[in-house]
Amino acid sequence: MLRPEDRFRFDCHKGLDCFTQCCRDITIFLTPYDILRMKNALDISSEKFLADYTHTLVGENGIPVVALKMSDDEARSCPFVASDGCRIYPDRPWSCRIYPLQPESTKITEKAGRLYFSVMDVPFCKGFFEQRESTVHQWLEDQEVFVYMEMEQHFKKITQNPFLVDKIIANKKIQQMIHMACYDLDRFRRFVFDSSFLDQFDIESAEIEKIQTDDTALFQFAMKWLEYGLIGQQGLKVKPGVMAARKETLGIS
Numbered sequence: 551m552l553r554p555e556d557r558f559r560f561d562c563h564k565g566l567d568c569f570t571q572c573c574r575d576i577t578i579f580l581t582p583y584d585i586l587r588m589k590n591a592l593d594i595s596s597e598k599f600l601a602d603y604t605h606t607l608v609g610e611n612g613i614p615v616v617a618l619k620m621s622d623d624e625a626r627s628c629p630f631v632a633s634d635g636c637r638i639y640p641d642r643p644w645s646c647r648i649y650p651l652q653p654e655s656t657k658i659t660e661k662a663g664r665l666y667f668s669v670m671d672v673p674f675c676k677g678f679f680e681q682r683e684s685t686v687h688q689w690l691e692d693q694e695v696f697v698y699m700e701m702e703q704h705f706k707k708i709t710q711n712p713f714l715v716d717k718i719i720a721n722k723k724i725q726q727m728i729h730m731a732c733y734d735l736d737r738f739r740r741f742v743f744d745s746s747f748l749d750q751f752d753i754e755s756a757e758i759e760k761i762q763t764d765d766t767a768l769f770q771f772a773m774k775w776l777e778y779g780l781i782g783q784q785g786l787k788v789k790p791g792v793m794a795a796r797k798e799t800l801g802i803s
C-alpha cells in the first residue's frame with residue numbers, strides 16, 4: 551500500500567515491446583469527466599459518443615455506469631488505439647492516466663484526509679523494469695490525475711451522502727435523470743435551455759451564461775441539480791413564485 555509520498559519504479563514509452571498491448575481486451579469504466587473530455591477531443595456530441603463508443607450498465611445500487619466499447623476485432627482493441635499510441639492521449643480516461651496505480655482509499659481514510667494506492671500487477675507490462683522512479687504524488691501530477699479526482703468529488707458527494715448510502719435506486723426515470731446529468735451533457739444542456747427549467751429555478755445570469763458554452767461549468771451545475779433532485783440539498787433554489795404555486799397546488803400553507 552503506497553501513500554502519496556512513497557516511491558515506485560515505472561515508465562512507459564514507444565520503445566517498449568509491450569507498447570499499446572495494454573490498450574486491448576480491457577474493461578474501462580468511464581467517469582462523467584472522462585466522457586466530457588473524450589467527446590470534446592473527438593468534437594462530437596455526448597449522445598454520439600455514448601451511442602458509438604460505450605455500453606451503459608446499471609450498478610447494484612441502481613446508478614448507471616458507462617463502459618468503453620471495445621472494437622470487434624480479434625484483439626478487442628480500444629477504439630482509440632493506433633500503432634503510434636493513443637489517438638486521444640491528452641484526453642485519455644482517468645484509468646489510463648493513473649495506471650499502473652490504483653486507488654485503495656476508503657471513505658474513512660478519505661474523510662481523514664489520507665489517500666492510499668497500490669501498484670497493479672500486469673505480467674506483460676515491461677514498464678516496471680524501466681529506471682524512472684516517481685513518488686505517487688509526482689506520478690498523479692504528471693498524468694494530470696488531480697483534475698479528474700476533483701471532478702469525481704462532485705459525484706461522490708452525492709452518492710456518498712448518508713441519505714443515499716445503502717439505498718437502491720430502482721425508479722427508471724431517476725436512473726435516466728442521473729444518466730443525463732452525469733454522462734449526456736449536451737442533452738442536459740438542451741433540457742436546461744429548451745424547457746421551462748430556467749423559469750423554475752433562481753439562477754444568476756452569469757451562471758446561465760457560463761453553462762451555455764462551458765462544459766465543465768455545466769457538469770458542476772448538473773451535479774447541483776442532481777443533489778437537489780436526489781437528496782434535496784439547497785445548491786439550487788426554486789423561484790419564490792414557483793414554490794408558492796406548488797404549495798397551493800398541493801394544498802400546503
Ligand code: SF4
Pocket residue numbers: 561562563566568569570571572573649674675676677678
Ligand atoms: S509499459 Fe505497460 S502501460 Fe506502457 S505500453 Fe507497455 S503495457 Fe502498456
Ligand code: SF4
Pocket residue numbers: 572573574628629630631632635636637638639642643646
Ligand atoms: S483510451 Fe487511449 S490509453 Fe486508454 S486504452 Fe484506449 S488507446 Fe489506450
